[in-house]
């Protein structure tokens with residue numbers, strides 16, 4: 363009994379699939395002919411690759427970025443998560459530019475120079491701001507950091 367009724371079930375299912383396929387095809391045809399022309403993006407919505415380079419940021423803007431880099435890439439060795447931690451190293455350098463190039467050259471100790479240049483700059487600026495070495499509205503970069511004396 364059961365084996366005999368199986369083929370009929372299969373036929374019924376095939377019919378259903380065929381009908382569904384036809385409906386899908388009709389829908390696709392209808393959609394493709396009625397496809398609207400894509401509206402251009404508003405000029406302010408730049409894709410990430412076209413965003414302007416983050417030059418000209420103030421120390422206050424860089425500090426939170428730097429703290430995030432520190433917690434991700436430095437705090438494992440430089441404990442705890444605090445900008446006063448690296449303050450102890452101020453007397454090793456004549457100015458903040460030297461400190462930056464040391465960090466770029468030698469840190470993280472297990473993978474020196476592995477971070478983007480912006481990350482190193484942001485960490486150092488965070489340490490400087492948090493320890494009162496620069497003003498919150500100071501616009502710092504790799505070039506003018508040498509003007510910030512540490513001792």
Ligand code: HEC
Nearest residue numbers: 435436438439440448450451454461465469470471472485
């Ligand atoms: C794997 C461990 C490790 C990581 C991660 C690490 N450091 Fe260091 N760092 C050290 C050690 C050890 C020294 C001391 C080296 C020496 O005196 O020669 C040091 C020294 C320094 C110094 C020099 C001043 C001092 O206190 O001796 C600075 C500045 C510094 N690190 C910044 C950073 C920054 C910024 C990061 C994150 C981007 C980082 N380090 C990540 C281990 C690490």
